[in-house]
Amino acid sequence: MTATLTPEKKNGSHKELSPELLLQMHDTMVKARVLEERLITMYKQGDGYFWIGGPGEEAFGVPLGMLVQKGHGPEYDYLHLHYRGSPTIMAMGADPVDSLRQMKNTASDPYSRGRNFCCHYSIEKWNVVPVSSPIEVQYSMAPGTALANKRALGGKGTGITIVTGGDAGTAEGDFATCLIWSSRKGHELPVLIIVTNNLYGISTPYEGQHGETKISDRGKPFGMQTLTVDGNDPEVSYQALAAAMDYVRTERKPFLLEVMVSRLYGHSSASGANFVANETDCLAKFEQKLIDRKLITRERADTIRATYNQELLDASKKVREEPQPKPESIWDHVFADTAGNGAPKGSS
Amino acid sequence: MATMVQAIRMALHVGEERHGVTDVFGEDIGPPLGGAFTQTQGIKTSWNSPLDERGIVGMAIGLALAGQRPVAEIQFCDYAFNTIDLLKLAGAMHWSSAGDWKCPMVLMTPVGAGIRGSIYHSHSFDAQATRLAGWKIVCPSNPRDAYGLMLSAIVDPNPVMYLMPKALLRVKGRPGEEVPGEPGDDKALSKMIDQPPGGDRSKWRPEWPKLEDLFIPIGKASIVRPGKHVTIVTYGRDVLMALGAAEEAAKDGTDVEVIDLRSLHPYDWDAIKTSVKKTNRVIFVNEDTEITNFGEHLLRRTVEELFYELHAPPKLVAGKHVPGIGLADSLEHASVPQKATILAAIRETAAHVP
């Protein structure tokens, strides 16, 4: 399957990205990649029970995080991510050490206090809705936050809802729910519906599971703007995301964006979490491009990587020593109106 | 005296006027119909959703996360089964994020038998609902409680499921079960808030009575009939059944205490415990199928914690474990508890000699 910008979008494309922006993007991509590799190592060394994440999606996820209108409440963007969202969260400015904490399920894990798998982010102050395991449910919730976005500031807000998920998951009814609820005539919702297509659902290839030519085509009968782009090229991704977001922010209507990405370490630790050599490595490709354009040297790129590597290696050693959650903390936060251990325990 | 459905409507009105309700939505909830049972007629924030139960629950969660106050409806609980994982998600939102996010939404849905609804309009949802940790579950048995529980559900910071016993929706309250502020005269109330059938419904506007706030605390049972000999613990439709059976039993000198749980979760264990310690005999009654039934949980806890208080085996009177409730009266009556079934259980329990 080839991934291209559709011609109409190419013509209307934005101006070139500045060198500063490209270097910032590169830096964050490295940070996100090093984070994922550290998480995988932690898993392999027994410092975590399970790994799943987004290595190979940095060229899409980082631009997404950079373009988010970050803040709290419906004037800002809501993010309904799946478990490959680390590049986006890093680009939004999260501390990678917190991801290590979730990997090690420590009490200090700010996303779930040791309750959830790694890369299952929840950041209320930035409108990052809790990532949950059931595939596709985020597509059913997204119209709800999008309706709040639409109402914000008396209808004059620019906040939007962004939802991401994989290709295989689009077979779930929740994907259709999102298309239907966001495109009702006269009630259109400002939601950027993103599908990251890595051509697999765990072990099942894309081939043989889809009747539609492109997943993005599924938006067409709903009158949606749609686009399929190469998510392995951060410049293309950035431009496509910027254009799609701009449309959703100003038109207050949905946009379906399909992004072709790589799955660089397989599905998860359940499939070994080993580097997959025949997938495009967006970071290596981008780095070479920046070197060719003389925006960065090989040495500088290597230094950036080595620095993040050392930082996260040191941090992982510290995180290892942080306390695990207390057994009695299972009763915390069952209900929002009975604080801490005052929560009704057991059956009453 | 208002009916339960009028009481619900009045609570939704007060909810949107005074307590921040932003959306009342679901299938056929908005104009022109105003709900399959007329429960949302005249509600300003009501709207018709696509026919998609998963979408309804997802929309409600999204709205709740983004600071809105949604009241969503599943038209019949029989159609909520394909939303279970989303319901779990709503209940898990606060816990899984370790207190980071809240999900204050109300999901209302008609439950139970008694309207000749056949196989797919007669289900109960008690067992499924009470398995959803993180949710509060309420089920009123009269108009006043329906009103006060709805208002409590609306202001609650958690997801609250509001089970509406179908068979009671058109039942008027008994003395003392008025909605605070409703006019005394039924006809006057109907004229004010019931949408006239047929004609051009788009022009109709309700004239709401001056309603007062009433918050029935979630988690508090009500003793609807005090008694000395046998305790019945029930809720929803079976409260009236149990009261009917209790009147019969009184004729033979058995004095039955009837507890209306009102909240299935959190439930009022203190009320159950106090009553069982007094009567030493207890029957749990509900319409749901009997295997892995919510009443079984209450019974288990009774056995574990009150074993030496009991003078008779505790009983569960529940629906038969069959796939559906048949349409014919004979089938429905054989499937869910009736007055006679409850009466027989009372007699057996009362007669038991330890």
Ligand SMILES: Cc1ncc(C[n+]2csc(CCOP(=O)(O)OP(=O)(O)O)c2C)c(N)n1
């Ligand atoms: C509802 C549901 N079914 C099955 C699973 C198990 N599962 C986890 S990931 C996955 C594949 C998802 O593939 P895709 O949507 O393409 O996303 P990708 O992981 O490739 O990014 C499956 C089947 C699940 N988590 N949830």
